[in-house]
Amino acid sequence: xxxxxxxxxxITGVTTCYALxxxxxxxxxxxxxxxAAMQTSFANGGQLSASNAEVWTQMSTIMKGLKWMFRKDAPxxxxxxxxxxxxxxxxEFLAQxxxxxxxxxxxxxxxxxxxxxxxxxxxxxxxxxxxxxxxxLHIYQNQQDYDHATKVNRLLSMGGLERHAVSADEMQxxxxxxxxxxxxxxxxxxxxxxxxxxxxxxxxxxxxxxGAHFIYDxxxxxxxxxxxxxRIDFAQANSGDTQTETFDGVVICAGIESRSLSAQVGDRxxxxxVKGYSITVELPDAVSQQSAPWVSLLDDNAKIVTSRLxxxxxxxxxxxxxxxxxxxxxxxxxxxxxxxxxxxxPDVDTEHVVxxxxxxxxxxxxxxxxxxxxxxxxxxxxxxxxxxxxxxAATAEIVGDIVSQTMPAxxxxxxxxxxxxxxxxx
Ligand SMILES: Cc1cc2nc3c(=O)[nH]c(=O)nc-3n(C[C@H](O)[C@H](O)[C@H](O)COP(=O)(O)OP(=O)(O)OC[C@H]3O[C@@H](n4cnc5c(N)ncnc54)[C@H](O)[C@@H]3O)c2cc1C
Numbered sequence: 428x429x430x431x432x433x434x435x436x437x438i439t440g441v442t443t444c445y446a447l448x449x450x451x452x453x454x455x456x457x458x459x460x461x462x463a464a465m466q467t468s469f470a471n472g473g474q475l476s477a478s479n480a481e482v483w484t485q486m487s488t489i490m491k492g493l494k495w496m497f498r499k500d501a502p503x504x505x506x507x508x509x510x511x512x513x514x515x516x517x518x519e520f521l522a523q524x525x526x527x528x529x530x531x532x533x534x535x536x537x538x539x540x541x542x543x544x545x546x547x548x549x550x551x552x553x554x555x556x557x558x559x560x561x562x563x564l565h566i567y568q569n570q571q572d573y574d575h576a577t578k579v580n581r582l583l584s585m586g587g588l589e590r591h592a593v594s595a596d597e598m599q600x601x602x603x604x605x606x607x608x609x610x611x612x613x614x615x616x617x618x619x620x621x622x623x624x625x626x627x628x629x630x631x632x633x634x635x636x637x638g639a640h641f642i643y644d645x646x647x648x649x650x651x652x653x654x655x656x657x658r659i660d661f662a663q664a665n666s667g668d669t670q671t672e673t674f675d676g677v678v679i680c681a682g683i684e685s686r687s688l689s690a691q692v693g694d695r696x697x698x699x700x701v702k703g704y705s706i707t708v709e710l711p712d713a714v715s716q717q718s719a720p721w722v723s724l725l726d727d728n729a730k731i732v733t734s735r736l737x738x739x740x741x742x743x744x745x746x747x748x749x750x751x752x753x754x755x756x757x758x759x760x761x762x763x764x765x766x767x768x769x770x771x772x773p774d775v776d777t778e779h780v781v782x783x784x785x786x787x788x789x790x791x792x793x794x795x796x797x798x799x800x801x802x803x804x805x806x807x808x809x810x811x812x813x814x815x816x817x818x819x820a821a822t823a824e825i826v827g828d829i830v831s832q833t834m835p836a837x838x839x840x841x842x843x844x845x846x847x848x849x850x851x852x853x
Pocket of ligand 1: 434460465469646787810
């Protein structure tokens with residue numbers, strides 16, 4: 428039986444582990460944290476949103492972003508301090524503008540494909556994760572934003588998504604608790620929400636039942652490959668000892684750290700950490716519970732997404748900050764989300780609000796990197812940016828198939844040079 432390592436126990440690493448275990452591989456997952464899903468897969472927006480598949484590499488989005496740079500409470504913030512990685516990444520991001528339509532269509536297609544796997548795994552493995560299948564409502568306050576959404580709809584429907592226009596009255600009927608000025612909206616009944624952390628922990632347990640092994644508090648420091656085996660050196664947090672284990676292959680699912688790990692094996696996976704924040708509003712009483720929405724919302728102007736996580740929790744997430752590997756929770760970034768909650772849901776109690784910040788592992792084309800590396804035995808399933816929860820069940824299946832084709836679980840690894848089509852899969 429082939430032995431595969433997975434680096435990272437976030438949503439991408441755990442779904443990859445599950446896909447590989449199902450295909451008959453012996454899988455070992457390394458994570459530097461004490462538990463699964465403690466980094467970006469901890470408290471995100473919760474949306475399983477094919478309707479949010481639009482990539483940001485578009486001139487009007489970039490112009491809006493530039494205007495926002497001068498507003499302190501704007502959803503976008505760029506630290507102007509010179510930093511080579513940030514500016515070179517942004518240059519590559521701009522170079523992706525011609526691929527905007529293609530990548531939006533492909534993201535929507537992947538997001539739809541992911542649903543089937545994510546839901547069937549949850550059912551098979553009995554995972555409870557506060558799933559709400561009441562759809563996602565995009566809300567717009569002015570005609571300009573609404574007209575842009577109408578253009579995006581054409582691309583989403585090319586990707587196979589059904590999303591329909593709704594009037595302000597219809598929006599109120601879909602989510603009666605919604606308040607504030609509304610111009611119009613788009614509703615996607617097939618989208619849903621759920622708690623990424625609960626799901627990842629549940630799937631991790633399922634992987635363990637299937638024989639996978641998780642090594643926590645273990646920071647992977649060095650990857651070596653001799654063409655047939657991959658050696659992993661890792662430091663154990665408790666003892667400080669460095670240990671080594673050897674595998675037939677490795678899948679790198681290390682979120683924002685995939686970039687430095689990939690460089691060790693001669694690949695370039697140009698991930699930039701794009702910071703976002705969430706607040707989890709605790710709903711302590713019947714009034715708050717009734718006044719918070721159950722239908723998931725996406726306010727395109729404020730760049731805010733919401734999800735209802737059971738009776739007692741309401742999650743609000745958003746903002747994009749280009750400020751390197753920085754996890755600081757800033758009060759001036761959290762306050763606009765609390766104010767947004769008060770404006771649209773005035774009867775929701777905001778006394779107990781739990782703030783969080785996470786770093787989206789973002790590629791310049793905003794598409795995940797899924798496929799093989801330059802050297803044999805190296806695979807990637809990483810760089811899912813703003814849509815890791817939405818896409819990872821599909822990309823885990825894709826990388827599972829690629830590993831099966833290049834390194835069958837029960838046969839020896841005699842493939843030698845990897846074929847060009849698979850190389851292009853990345
Ligand atoms: C505010 C916010 C809101 C979001 N909302 C949504 C949403 O509504 N819908 C959606 O689809 N997506 C959303 N996302 C994006 C989504 O959360 C991410 O794309 C996803 O969680 C990334 O998962 P990951 O497995 O790639 O990374 P992570 O969850 O960060 O996992 C990477 C893991 O690798 C481990 N690791 C890294 N380096 C090493 C090493 N050297 N050794 C050992 N372990 C290592 C880390 O400890 C970590 O556990 C949001 C993100 C943010 C920040």
